[in-house]
Amino acid sequence: MVAQSTNSLPPEKVPQHVAMIMDGNGRWALQRGLPRLAGHKAGTENLRRIIRASVEFGVKYLTIYAFSTENWGRPPEEVQGLMFILQDVIDRELNELNREGVQLRHIGRLERLDPRIQKKVLKAIELTKNNTRLVVNVAFNYGGRDEIVCAIQKIINDGVAADAVTDELVNHYLFTAGVPDPDLIIRTSGELRVSNFLIWQAAYSEWYITPTYWPDFDKEEYRRALESFGNRDRRFGKVSSAELQENNA
Numbered sequence: 143m144v145a146q147s148t149n150s151l152p153p154e155k156v157p158q159h160v161a162m163i164m165d166g167n168g169r170w171a172l173q174r175g176l177p178r179l180a181g182h183k184a185g186t187e188n189l190r191r192i193i194r195a196s197v198e199f200g201v202k203y204l205t206i207y208a209f210s211t212e213n214w215g216r217p218p219e220e221v222q223g224l225m226f227i228l229q230d231v232i233d234r235e236l237n238e239l240n241r242e243g244v245q246l247r248h249i250g251r252l253e254r255l256d257p258r259i260q261k262k263v264l265k266a267i268e269l270t271k272n273n274t275r276l277v278v279n280v281a282f283n284y285g286g287r288d289e290i291v292c293a294i295q296k297i298i299n300d301g302v303a304a305d306a307v308t309d310e311l312v313n314h315y316l317f318t319a320g321v322p323d324p325d326l327i328i329r330t331s332g333e334l335r336v337s338n339f340l341i342w343q344a345a346y347s348e349w350y351i352t353p354t355y356w357p358d359f360d361k362e363e364y365r366r367a368l369e370s371f372g373n374r375d376r377r378f379g380k381v382s383s384a385e386l387q388e389n390n391a
């Protein structure tokens with residue numbers, strides 16, 4: 143496969159699921175004396191490159207944080223602009239992404255978006271539902287707390303008994319049901335916070351935080367993030383297997 147030959151990453155070290163907090167569009171624009179929306183447009187262009195790079199690197203799930211439940215608090219022109227950008231991206235990119243084998247999913251409260259946007263998102267999900275090369279979860283109108291509240295409401299509505307509530311059951315009620323937890327979360331623009339992203343699912347995710355603003359986060363830096371991930375010792379609260387072997391030798 144071409145993807146393997148251009149990819150120096152050992153396949154067994156590539157994270158199965160990468161999640162990205164695409165932050166810094168506004169500051170990227172400010173730095174250039176441009177309006178914030180120009181930063182969001184540049185960010186969208188970059189997203190296209192990062193999706194293609196994910197396919198090439200052999201990542202199986204990519205979750206992107208595009209609009210949070212708190213982002214409604216921004217000036218109305220910016221909110222409207224971001225709503226327009228989502229629709230425009232679907233219009234322009236859907237067929238190409240479908241041809242490339244990308245399956246699109248949405249996480250967040252779809253029902254609180256404009257009906258025209260809902261229709262477009264549902265169409266994109268339906269068209270790509272059988273694709274298997276890369277699953278892209280678009281977190282739009284997503285909040286981690288909102289997701290947990292929504293799950294609790296559904297669990298209660300379904301009449302689930304208290305002692306039947308387990309980790310697995312909660313997973314099943316989240317927007318991300320059926321998707322493995324993110325192995326690696328990348329945050330651009332240097333902020334050292336979670337900003338309500340995948341707060342349940344990130345329990346044991348590795349983090350890569352870079353000062354680079356999202357529109358400038360390119361394939362080479364993505365590769366470096368994956369390399370960094372490949373060198374981590376994930377212990378999940380246990381003792382590393384290498385250390386155990388040393389002690390037993």
Ligand code: IPE
Nearest residue numbers: 164165166167168169170208
């Ligand atoms: C991230 O960029 C995109 C969204 C939140 C929609 P920002 O718009 O947050 O950019 P900064 O953080 O203001 O630079």
Ligand code: IPE
Nearest residue numbers: 163164165207208209210337
């Ligand atoms: C997180 O970025 C949300 C998205 C990238 C969509 P924000 O810019 O909204 O986060 P804060 O406000 O800096 O925490």
Ligand code: MG
Nearest residue numbers: 165166167168
């Ligand atoms: Mg920001």
